[in-house]
Amino acid sequence: MRETKYWTWHMAAGVVIFFLLGLHMLIMHLGGTTHLFAPFGGEAVSKVNSVFRDGRLFFTVTYILLLGVALYHGLYGLRTILFELTLKPIVEKLVTFVFVVLGLGLFGLGTWAAIVVHAIAKTGARG
Amino acid sequence: MAELERHDNRLGIWGWLGGGRWGVERYAYILHRLTGLGILLYFLMHIVVTSLRARGIYLWVEGGFFHRPIFKLGEFLVFAAFAYHALNGVRLVLVELGFAVGRPIDPVYPYKTSLNVQRPLLIAMMILAAIFLAAGGYEFLGLAK
Numbered sequence: 001m002r003e004t005k006y007w008t009w010h011m012a013a014g015v016v017i018f019f020l021l022g023l024h025m026l027i028m029h030l031g032g033t034t035h036l037f038a039p040f041g042g043e044a045v046s047k048v049n050s051v052f053r054d055g056r057l058f059f060t061v062t063y064i065l066l067l068g069v070a071l072y073h074g075l076y077g078l079r080t081i082l083f084e085l086t087l088k089p090i091v092e093k094l095v096t097f098v099f100v101v102l103g104l105g106l107f108g109l110g111t112w113a114a115i116v117v118h119a120i121a122k123t124g125a126r127g
Numbered sequence: 128m129a130e131l132e133r134h135d136n137r138l139g140i141w142g143w144l145g146g147g148r149w150g151v152e153r154y155a156y157i158l159h160r161l162t163g164l165g166i167l168l169y170f171l172m173h174i175v176v177t178s179l180r181a182r183g184i185y186l187w188v189e190g191g192f193f194h195r196p197i198f199k200l201g202e203f204l205v206f207a208a209f210a211y212h213a214l215n216g217v218r219l220v221l222v223e224l225g226f227a228v229g230r231p232i233d234p235v236y237p238y239k240t241s242l243n244v245q246r247p248l249l250i251a252m253m254i255l256a257a258i259f260l261a262a263g264g265y266e267f268l269g270l271a272k
Binding site: 011015016017018021024025029031032033043045046047050053067070071074077078081083085098103106110111112113116117120125 | 140143178181187188203213220261266
Protein backbone atom coordinates (compact mmCIF):
# COMPACT_ATOMS: atom_id res chain seq x y z
CA MET A 1 0.00 0.00 0.00
CA ARG A 2 2.87 2.33 0.79
CA GLU A 3 4.32 1.98 -2.72
CA THR A 4 0.84 2.60 -4.18
CA LYS A 5 0.70 5.84 -2.19
CA TYR A 6 4.15 6.89 -3.43
CA TRP A 7 3.11 6.06 -7.02
CA THR A 8 -0.04 8.17 -6.67
CA TRP A 9 2.08 11.06 -5.43
CA HIS A 10 4.38 10.53 -8.40
CA MET A 11 1.44 10.95 -10.79
CA ALA A 12 0.04 13.93 -8.86
CA ALA A 13 3.48 15.56 -8.92
CA GLY A 14 3.54 15.04 -12.68
CA VAL A 15 0.28 16.97 -13.06
CA VAL A 16 1.65 19.87 -10.97
CA ILE A 17 4.87 19.86 -13.01
CA PHE A 18 2.84 19.89 -16.24
CA PHE A 19 1.44 23.30 -15.34
CA LEU A 20 4.41 24.87 -13.54
CA LEU A 21 7.10 23.64 -15.94
CA GLY A 22 4.76 24.43 -18.83
CA LEU A 23 4.64 28.04 -17.60
CA HIS A 24 8.43 28.01 -17.14
CA MET A 25 8.87 26.80 -20.73
CA LEU A 26 6.45 29.43 -22.08
CA ILE A 27 8.50 32.13 -20.32
CA MET A 28 12.04 30.88 -20.91
CA HIS A 29 11.96 28.91 -24.16
CA LEU A 30 9.09 30.56 -26.00
CA GLY A 31 9.86 34.05 -24.69
CA GLY A 32 10.47 35.45 -28.17
CA THR A 33 6.84 34.63 -28.98
CA THR A 34 5.07 35.02 -25.65
CA HIS A 35 7.11 37.91 -24.10
CA LEU A 36 5.79 36.77 -20.72
CA PHE A 37 7.34 38.23 -17.55
CA ALA A 38 10.26 39.78 -19.44
CA PRO A 39 9.47 43.51 -19.26
CA PHE A 40 12.98 44.66 -20.19
CA GLY A 41 12.93 43.12 -23.66
CA GLY A 42 15.75 41.07 -25.14
CA GLU A 43 16.21 37.50 -23.99
CA ALA A 44 13.91 36.14 -21.30
CA VAL A 45 17.00 34.73 -19.55
CA SER A 46 18.84 38.09 -19.44
CA LYS A 47 20.03 39.22 -16.02
CA VAL A 48 17.55 42.11 -15.70
CA ASN A 49 14.61 39.90 -16.62
CA SER A 50 15.83 37.17 -14.24
CA VAL A 51 16.13 39.68 -11.39
CA PHE A 52 12.65 41.01 -12.22
CA ARG A 53 11.14 37.52 -11.83
CA ASP A 54 13.23 36.77 -8.72
CA GLY A 55 11.70 39.84 -7.07
CA ARG A 56 8.14 38.56 -7.52
CA LEU A 57 6.82 36.44 -4.65
CA PHE A 58 4.77 34.39 -7.13
CA PHE A 59 7.95 33.17 -8.81
CA THR A 60 9.78 32.52 -5.54
CA VAL A 61 6.90 30.37 -4.28
CA THR A 62 6.37 28.52 -7.57
CA TYR A 63 10.13 27.94 -8.03
CA ILE A 64 10.28 26.24 -4.64
CA LEU A 65 7.07 24.26 -5.30
CA LEU A 66 8.33 23.17 -8.73
CA LEU A 67 11.71 22.27 -7.24
CA GLY A 68 10.08 20.01 -4.65
CA VAL A 69 7.62 18.21 -6.91
CA ALA A 70 10.11 17.84 -9.78
CA LEU A 71 12.79 16.36 -7.50
CA TYR A 72 10.26 13.91 -6.08
CA HIS A 73 8.87 12.99 -9.51
CA GLY A 74 12.30 12.59 -11.11
CA LEU A 75 14.06 10.71 -8.33
CA TYR A 76 11.08 8.44 -7.61
CA GLY A 77 10.86 7.72 -11.34
CA LEU A 78 14.54 6.79 -11.49
CA ARG A 79 14.14 4.66 -8.35
CA THR A 80 11.26 2.79 -10.00
CA ILE A 81 13.35 2.11 -13.11
CA LEU A 82 16.29 0.85 -11.03
CA PHE A 83 14.07 -1.37 -8.88
CA GLU A 84 12.86 -3.17 -12.01
CA LEU A 85 16.32 -4.78 -12.16
CA THR A 86 15.32 -6.88 -9.13
CA LEU A 87 17.92 -5.45 -6.77
CA LYS A 88 18.77 -7.00 -3.42
CA PRO A 89 16.71 -5.48 -0.57
CA ILE A 90 19.83 -3.91 0.98
CA VAL A 91 20.70 -2.25 -2.35
CA GLU A 92 17.12 -0.98 -2.67
CA LYS A 93 17.38 0.59 0.77
CA LEU A 94 20.72 2.16 -0.13
CA VAL A 95 19.31 3.59 -3.40
CA THR A 96 16.33 5.03 -1.51
CA PHE A 97 18.63 6.55 1.13
CA VAL A 98 20.94 8.14 -1.46
CA PHE A 99 18.00 9.58 -3.41
CA VAL A 100 16.36 11.00 -0.26
CA VAL A 101 19.64 12.66 0.79
CA LEU A 102 20.31 13.94 -2.75
CA GLY A 103 16.75 15.23 -3.09
CA LEU A 104 16.71 16.98 0.26
CA GLY A 105 20.16 18.46 -0.37
CA LEU A 106 19.23 19.90 -3.76
CA PHE A 107 15.87 21.08 -2.42
CA GLY A 108 17.69 22.91 0.37
CA LEU A 109 20.15 24.49 -2.07
CA GLY A 110 17.46 25.60 -4.52
CA THR A 111 15.16 26.92 -1.79
CA TRP A 112 18.01 28.87 -0.19
CA ALA A 113 18.93 30.39 -3.57
CA ALA A 114 15.31 31.32 -4.40
CA ILE A 115 14.87 33.08 -1.05
CA VAL A 116 18.25 34.87 -1.22
CA VAL A 117 17.72 36.17 -4.77
CA HIS A 118 14.19 37.28 -3.84
CA ALA A 119 15.57 39.32 -0.93
CA ILE A 120 18.34 40.78 -3.11
CA ALA A 121 15.91 41.66 -5.90
CA LYS A 122 13.57 43.38 -3.42
CA THR A 123 16.41 45.63 -2.25
CA GLY A 124 17.17 46.51 -5.87
CA ALA A 125 20.88 45.77 -5.35
CA ARG A 126 21.19 44.16 -8.81
CA GLY A 127 19.15 46.66 -10.76
CA MET B 128 1.07 -5.01 5.89
CA ALA B 129 1.31 -7.37 2.95
CA GLU B 130 4.68 -7.53 1.22
CA LEU B 131 4.83 -6.96 -2.52
CA GLU B 132 5.41 -10.14 -4.46
CA ARG B 133 8.77 -10.00 -6.21
CA HIS B 134 9.19 -11.13 -9.81
CA ASP B 135 12.69 -11.57 -11.18
CA ASN B 136 13.50 -9.35 -14.15
CA ARG B 137 15.07 -12.10 -16.27
CA LEU B 138 15.60 -9.78 -19.22
CA GLY B 139 17.63 -7.21 -17.25
CA ILE B 140 18.17 -3.95 -19.13
CA TRP B 141 16.48 -5.40 -22.24
CA GLY B 142 13.40 -5.61 -20.05
CA TRP B 143 13.51 -1.82 -19.95
CA LEU B 144 14.29 -1.17 -23.58
CA GLY B 145 12.62 -3.98 -25.46
CA GLY B 146 9.03 -3.52 -26.54
CA GLY B 147 8.71 -6.95 -28.10
CA ARG B 148 5.47 -7.39 -30.01
CA TRP B 149 3.60 -4.91 -27.88
CA GLY B 150 2.02 -1.97 -29.65
CA VAL B 151 3.50 1.43 -30.38
CA GLU B 152 2.29 2.56 -26.92
CA ARG B 153 4.94 0.34 -25.37
CA TYR B 154 7.67 2.07 -27.40
CA ALA B 155 6.14 5.44 -26.49
CA TYR B 156 6.51 4.36 -22.87
CA ILE B 157 10.17 3.43 -23.37
CA LEU B 158 10.83 6.82 -24.97
CA HIS B 159 8.97 8.38 -22.04
CA ARG B 160 11.51 6.84 -19.67
CA LEU B 161 14.50 7.85 -21.78
CA THR B 162 13.33 11.47 -22.05
CA GLY B 163 12.59 11.44 -18.31
CA LEU B 164 16.16 10.35 -17.55
CA GLY B 165 17.53 13.07 -19.82
CA ILE B 166 15.34 15.74 -18.21
CA LEU B 167 16.34 14.55 -14.72
CA LEU B 168 20.05 14.72 -15.55
CA TYR B 169 19.61 18.26 -16.91
CA PHE B 170 17.41 19.28 -13.97
CA LEU B 171 19.93 18.21 -11.31
CA MET B 172 22.62 20.33 -13.00
CA HIS B 173 20.13 23.15 -13.61
CA ILE B 174 19.43 23.45 -9.88
CA VAL B 175 23.14 23.92 -9.11
CA VAL B 176 23.78 26.34 -12.00
CA THR B 177 20.76 28.55 -11.32
CA SER B 178 21.47 28.56 -7.57
CA LEU B 179 24.77 30.30 -8.32
CA ARG B 180 22.79 33.48 -9.01
CA ALA B 181 22.46 33.81 -5.23
CA ARG B 182 26.20 34.60 -5.39
CA GLY B 183 25.75 36.94 -8.35
CA ILE B 184 26.93 34.39 -10.94
CA TYR B 185 24.75 34.25 -14.08
CA LEU B 186 26.38 31.67 -16.37
CA TRP B 187 23.51 31.59 -18.90
CA VAL B 188 23.37 35.27 -19.85
CA GLU B 189 25.05 36.76 -22.93
CA GLY B 190 28.81 36.20 -22.63
CA GLY B 191 28.31 33.50 -20.00
CA PHE B 192 29.62 29.92 -20.23
CA PHE B 193 26.23 28.41 -21.06
CA HIS B 194 25.33 30.98 -23.71
CA ARG B 195 27.30 29.11 -26.41
CA PRO B 196 25.46 27.59 -29.42
CA ILE B 197 26.17 24.02 -28.28
CA PHE B 198 24.32 24.66 -25.02
CA LYS B 199 21.50 26.39 -26.90
CA LEU B 200 21.13 23.20 -28.91
CA GLY B 201 21.17 21.21 -25.68
CA GLU B 202 18.43 23.43 -24.27
CA PHE B 203 16.31 22.80 -27.35
CA LEU B 204 16.76 19.06 -26.89
CA VAL B 205 15.61 19.41 -23.28
CA PHE B 206 12.63 21.42 -24.51
CA ALA B 207 11.82 18.70 -27.05
CA ALA B 208 12.16 16.02 -24.36
CA PHE B 209 9.82 18.02 -22.10
CA ALA B 210 7.20 18.45 -24.86
CA TYR B 211 7.16 14.71 -25.47
CA HIS B 212 7.43 13.62 -21.82
CA ALA B 213 4.71 16.01 -20.61
CA LEU B 214 2.11 15.15 -23.22
CA ASN B 215 2.84 11.42 -23.22
CA GLY B 216 2.69 11.68 -19.43
CA VAL B 217 -0.85 13.08 -19.65
CA ARG B 218 -1.75 10.03 -21.74
CA LEU B 219 -0.20 7.67 -19.21
CA VAL B 220 -2.02 9.27 -16.28
CA LEU B 221 -5.36 9.12 -18.13
CA VAL B 222 -4.84 5.47 -19.03
CA GLU B 223 -3.66 4.63 -15.49
CA LEU B 224 -6.89 6.13 -14.16
CA GLY B 225 -8.97 4.09 -16.60
CA PHE B 226 -9.84 6.77 -19.15
CA ALA B 227 -9.66 6.22 -22.91
CA VAL B 228 -9.32 2.43 -22.65
CA GLY B 229 -12.94 1.58 -23.39
CA ARG B 230 -15.60 -0.03 -21.24
CA PRO B 231 -14.90 -3.32 -19.48
CA ILE B 232 -16.23 -6.31 -21.44
CA ASP B 233 -16.54 -10.03 -20.81
CA PRO B 234 -13.41 -11.99 -21.75
CA VAL B 235 -15.00 -13.86 -24.64
CA TYR B 236 -12.79 -15.40 -27.34
CA PRO B 237 -11.50 -13.90 -29.63
CA TYR B 238 -10.28 -11.50 -26.96
CA LYS B 239 -10.22 -7.79 -27.69
CA THR B 240 -7.36 -5.68 -26.43
CA SER B 241 -7.81 -2.18 -25.02
CA LEU B 242 -4.48 -1.22 -26.59
CA ASN B 243 -6.22 -0.43 -29.86
CA VAL B 244 -8.91 1.61 -28.10
CA GLN B 245 -6.36 4.03 -26.63
CA ARG B 246 -4.56 4.65 -29.96
CA PRO B 247 -6.48 7.91 -30.74
CA LEU B 248 -5.31 9.36 -27.41
CA LEU B 249 -1.68 8.63 -28.34
CA ILE B 250 -2.13 10.24 -31.75
CA ALA B 251 -3.78 13.33 -30.25
CA MET B 252 -1.01 13.77 -27.68
CA MET B 253 1.73 13.34 -30.29
CA ILE B 254 0.08 15.97 -32.51
CA LEU B 255 0.05 18.38 -29.54
CA ALA B 256 3.71 17.55 -28.80
CA ALA B 257 4.60 18.20 -32.44
CA ILE B 258 2.88 21.61 -32.35
CA PHE B 259 4.72 22.53 -29.14
CA LEU B 260 7.98 21.29 -30.64
CA ALA B 261 7.44 23.33 -33.81
CA ALA B 262 6.89 26.47 -31.69
CA GLY B 263 10.13 25.74 -29.82
CA GLY B 264 11.99 25.14 -33.09
CA TYR B 265 10.69 28.45 -34.46
CA GLU B 266 12.13 30.16 -31.41
CA PHE B 267 15.38 28.14 -31.45
CA LEU B 268 16.06 29.10 -35.08
CA GLY B 269 15.76 32.76 -34.07
CA LEU B 270 12.63 33.39 -36.14
CA ALA B 271 10.66 34.83 -33.20
CA LYS B 272 11.53 38.41 -32.26
